[in-house]
Amino acid sequence: MSESLANRRARRRIAILLARVGVSLAVSVGVAIRSSAQTSPPRDLTQFTLEDLMNVQVISVSKKEQKLAKTGAAIFVITQEDIRRSGATNIPDLLRMVPGVDVARVDHSTWAVSIRGFNDIYANKVLVLIDGRSVYHPVFSGVIWYAQEMPLENIERIEVIRGPGGTVWGANAMNGVINIITKSAKDTPGGLIVAGGGSDSQAEGLVQYGGKIGQTGDYRVYGRYANLGKSDPATFAPPADSKRTQEGGFRSDWNLTPRDLLTVQGEVRLVDGGETTTGVIFQVPPITATFGQPLGDDDGNLLARWTHRYLNGSDISLQAYYDQSHVFANGAHNWATIGNIDFQHHLRIASRNDVVWGLSYRAGANRFSGNSLVTLHPLERTDSLYGAFVQDEISLAQTLSLTLGSKFEHNDYTGFEIEPSAQLVWEPNARHTLWASAAKAIRQPSNIDSGLQTISAVQPLGQGLYGLVTVSGNPNTKVEQLRDYETGYRAQISRRLSLDVTGFLSFYKNLQTTEPQAPFFNPAGGYLVIPLVFDNKAHAVSYGAEAFANWNVTDRWKIGPGLSMLNMSVTRDATSQDSTIEQTPGRAPRRSYQVRSFINLGRNFEWDQTLGYTGPLATGNVPGYVRLDTRFGWRWGESCDFSVTGQNLLAPRHAEFPDIHFVDHMQDQRSVFGKITWRF
Amino acid sequence: MARMLSLFLLLGAALQLSAQAPAFDEYQVKAAFLYNFAKFVQWPPGTFASPTDPIGICIVGQNPFGSSLENMVQGKMVGDRTFVVRRFPDTQQASQCQILFIGASEWKRTRALLDAVKTPGVLTVGESDDFTDQGGIISFRLDGPRVRIKVDLQTAEHAKLRISSKLLSLAEIAKRQP
Numbered sequence: 091m092s093e094s095l096a097n098r099r100a101r102r103r104i105a106i107l108l109a110r111v112g113v114s115l116a117v118s119v120g121v122a123i124r125s126s127a128q129t130s131p132p133r134d135l136t137q138f139t140l141e142d143l144m145n146v147q148v149i150s151v152s153k154k155e156q157k158l159a160k161t162g163a164a165i166f167v168i169t170q171e172d173i174r175r176s177g178a179t180n181i182p183d184l185l186r187m188v189p190g191v192d193v194a195r196v197d198h199s200t201w202a203v204s205i206r207g208f209n210d211i212y213a214n215k216v217l218v219l220i221d222g223r224s225v226y227h228p229v230f231s232g233v234i235w236y237a238q239e240m241p242l243e244n245i246e247r248i249e250v251i252r253g254p255g256g257t258v259w260g261a262n263a264m265n266g267v268i269n270i271i272t273k274s275a276k277d278t279p280g281g282l283i284v285a286g287g288g289s290d291s292q293a294e295g296l297v298q299y300g301g302k303i304g305q306t307g308d309y310r311v312y313g314r315y316a317n318l319g320k321s322d323p324a325t326f327a328p329p330a331d332s333k334r335t336q337e338g339g340f341r342s343d344w345n346l347t348p349r350d351l352l353t354v355q356g357e358v359r360l361v362d363g364g365e366t367t368t369g370v371i372f373q374v375p376p377i378t379a380t381f382g383q384p385l386g387d388d389d390g391n392l393l394a395r396w397t398h399r400y401l402n403g404s405d406i407s408l409q410a411y412y413d414q415s416h417v418f419a420n421g422a423h424n425w426a427t428i429g430n431i432d433f434q435h436h437l438r439i440a441s442r443n444d445v446v447w448g449l450s451y452r453a454g455a456n457r458f459s460g461n462s463l464v465t466l467h468p469l470e471r472t473d474s475l476y477g478a479f480v481q482d483e484i485s486l487a488q489t490l491s492l493t494l495g496s497k498f499e500h501n502d503y504t505g506f507e508i509e510p511s512a513q514l515v516w517e518p519n520a521r522h523t524l525w526a527s528a529a530k531a532i533r534q535p536s537n538i539d540s541g542l543q544t545i546s547a548v549q550p551l552g553q554g555l556y557g558l559v560t561v562s563g564n565p566n567t568k569v570e571q572l573r574d575y576e577t578g579y580r581a582q583i584s585r586r587l588s589l590d591v592t593g594f595l596s597f598y599k600n601l602q603t604t605e606p607q608a609p610f611f612n613p614a615g616g617y618l619v620i621p622l623v624f625d626n627k628a629h630a631v632s633y634g635a636e637a638f639a640n641w642n643v644t645d646r647w648k649i650g651p652g653l654s655m656l657n658m659s660v661t662r663d664a665t666s667q668d669s670t671i672e673q674t675p676g677r678a679p680r681r682s683y684q685v686r687s688f689i690n691l692g693r694n695f696e697w698d699q700t701l702g703y704t705g706p707l708a709t710g711n712v713p714g715y716v717r718l719d720t721r722f723g724w725r726w727g728e729s730c731d732f733s734v735t736g737q738n739l740l741a742p743r744h745a746e747f748p749d750i751h752f753v754d755h756m757q758d759q760r761s762v763f764g765k766i767t768w769r770f
Numbered sequence: 771m772a773r774m775l776s777l778f779l780l781l782g783a784a785l786q787l788s789a790q791a792p793a794f795d796e797y798q799v800k801a802a803f804l805y806n807f808a809k810f811v812q813w814p815p816g817t818f819a820s821p822t823d824p825i826g827i828c829i830v831g832q833n834p835f836g837s838s839l840e841n842m843v844q845g846k847m848v849g850d851r852t853f854v855v856r857r858f859p860d861t862q863q864a865s866q867c868q869i870l871f872i873g874a875s876e877w878k879r880t881r882a883l884l885d886a887v888k889t890p891g892v893l894t895v896g897e898s899d900d901f902t903d904q905g906g907i908i909s910f911r912l913d914g915p916r917v918r919i920k921v922d923l924q925t926a927e928h929a930k931l932r933i934s935s936k937l938l939s940l941a942e943i944a945k946r947q948p
Binding site for chain 1: 798802805878879882885903918
């Protein structure tokens with residue numbers, strides 16, 4: 091009796107809920123129909139006076155989107171509005187919105203970021219550039235994300251290209267390129283003060299000023315402080331992953347003549363933090379323990395770029411930068427000095443060929459000082475990388491263009507490497523673009539690949555005997571290779587809706603494996619050494635798709651859905667004995683979905699959300715998670731902005747990545763952050 | 771979950787109701803400007819063979835207007851002249867054009883296109899940031915949601931075009947460096 095009553099009640103509740111949803115839907119649709127009826131046909135613009143025309147508000151596809159529509163590669167641009175309204179306080183969080191990019195927070199200071207799989211805190215298949223300066227660390231072959239701090243307010247845009255992305259980019263653009271471009275000094279005049287604070291001891295302060303230099307120059311100077319406390323002790327013990335950043339920098343842009351542009355920029359940064367690590371602390375007998383360790387980075391760089399435009403429309407650019415960094419983690423230190431010079435020439439040949447070619451040279455000097463767990467052979471090393479590229483965009487017809495190009499590189503490990511690529515772009519009309527590409531790309535070997543020496547684990551073997559697992563680099567390391575085939579479709583479906591879809595098929599060869607060698611007994615220590623050596627004995631096939639859309643639902647509400655799908659299988663070669671390489675696909679989710687919503691609530695209020703699902707990671711049994719971030723923004727007067735952002739609101743905490751490379755993962759927590767921005 | 775969904779939908783409805791006056795398509799507004807330029811620009815004598823020859827508006831390269839430009843000027847007259855809209859792949863036949871529009875999609879070859887305009891009396895209009903630096907006369911710019919125009923007086927003079935002060939008073943004047 092009571093059962094059917096409960097059932098009836100439940101059914102009634104569901105019916106009421108459905109009715110509510112139905113009514114809202116009907117009202118929405120009804121209003122949408124009515125207001126669209128109101129907007130067409132438009133009033134006759136020819137009746138407008140010039141003054142009227144100057145006051146009309148337009149909806150437009152940005153010019154940058156028009157330029158990008160012609161690109162024969164999978165590209166996503168993170169705009170200033172995307173940055174501001176995401177509520178993100180660091181670059182990896184910003185990258186979450188890009189389909190195809192895997193972002194996992196390992197702890198408060200460490201991130202694993204990659205494109206189309208192979209995720210790792212030293213993910214080595216993605217090139218990251220800041221204003222043309224590579225931040226891919228040549229020693230660790232990866233990006234040290236805790237060192238990449240900068241005022242997000244100064245970012246003009248971030249271009250993310252998934253896939254080898256064409257020939258123009260530098261070394262190691264294998265699975266993609268993340269190109270962070272800062273604003274010209276001309277675009278940041280006046281004073282800017284930002285102050286923010288939030289849960290987990292988050293604090294941020296930025297003071298910046300920009301002005302003119304003489305008649306033709308502009309500059310800006312800034313100082314920034316940011317702090318983030320440790321993870322919640324309830325999530326792991328003992329958390330040590332706090333992080334403190336102090337940095338300062340400048341940028342200056344000069345129009346030396348109407349045809350010459352010179353940019354000089356530089357910055358200095360100190361990052362102090364920590365991480366929880368599990369490693370071997372004694373060698374006789376070897377035991378494993380978990381403890382907090384400091385990590386940090388001091389770095390500085392200076393960059394100059396000169397662009398000259400000729401009367402005939404061609405242009406050249408010359409860029410040089412100097413980068414010095416000191417990175418330390420768990421008692422190991424690395425000092426790196428890099429000097430890089432790049433030259434590029436862009437010209438038209440005949441009426442159908444748009445050619446870009448260039449030369450580059452990089453010199454790196456490196457010094458490493460290890461701890462009891464890791465060392466590098468040799469401890470000091472200098473490397474040179476020579477590069478050249480050429481690319482020709484050929485207009486086959488008014489609507490069809492073929493781009494052929496190749497990169498040529500010479501490195502100190504494997505010598506000469508060639509990376510050709512081709513792209514075909516068809517634009518049947520201004521609203522649709524269809525493209526296809528094929529490319530070969532390689533990953534330049536690094537100091538780690540050839541000279542690493544580390545103790546990775548302790549295995550008790552019974553009867554008081556221990557096995558110490560060591561990993562060593564291979565001086566005969568080969569380059570990892572990729573052959574990549576992609577196709578995509580971009581459409582401006584209506585004034586309010588645009589769509590971008592990409593599909594890819596990638597074949598990897600010579601992927602790095604760790605091969606067991608014959609174990610031997612170390613009588614001095616009383617343990618068995620189980621050596622593993624790097625080799626390149628695996629291959630992989632990966633295929634998938636990414637799609638995103640921009641929909642201006644109303645004049646005040648914009649939504650941006652996106653999805654990525656990745657299917658990867660890694661197979662070891664016949665001669666390989668690596669028992670874990672085939673689990674590599676488990677380090678990235680197979681499916682991710684996201685929807686972003688920007689709402690202008692009128693009277694200077696903004697309400698923005700991001701709702702996303704990231705699939706599970708098979709490696710490390712990290713379950714999939716749903717994440718909701720929301721932000722309220724309020725502009726007060728002409729110069730003051732307030733915002734409050736809540737992140738990860740749906741669950742108190744969740745894990746995003748397993749333990750890796752001695753770093754114990756923390757769980758990402760629900761958090762809140764408030765920010766005041768004042769421009770004067 | 772359903773409650774959140776219905777909340778979103780209600781919000782969507784509320785936003786529609788409170789939406790501001792309808793905005794226009796960017797290219798409809800630019801087309802209206804092109805039509806207006808004909809009213810505020812004087813072409814040099816000899817441009818037209820007869821007093822009733824139509825004013826030629828030419829679009830070079832990709833056409834971002836769709837049909838809105840033709841629809842807008844159909845049946846309209848400035849003085850005794852009607853309009854005719856032409857499309858060309860390049861500027862070889864610029865002599866047939868009184869107003870010549872080069873869209874942003876042609877950014878890679880804009881300079882080459884402008885250099886190939888040899889005859890005077892052609893009002894070149896474009897959209898790229900440096901259109902006037904590259905030799906164009908009027909360029910469109912978006913300032914937030916509004917369309918703005920920039921005029922290069924020296925190039926206009928060189929092309930023997932007289933631009934009414936009414937139009938100039940609403941435009942930004944390009945500064946030319948020697």
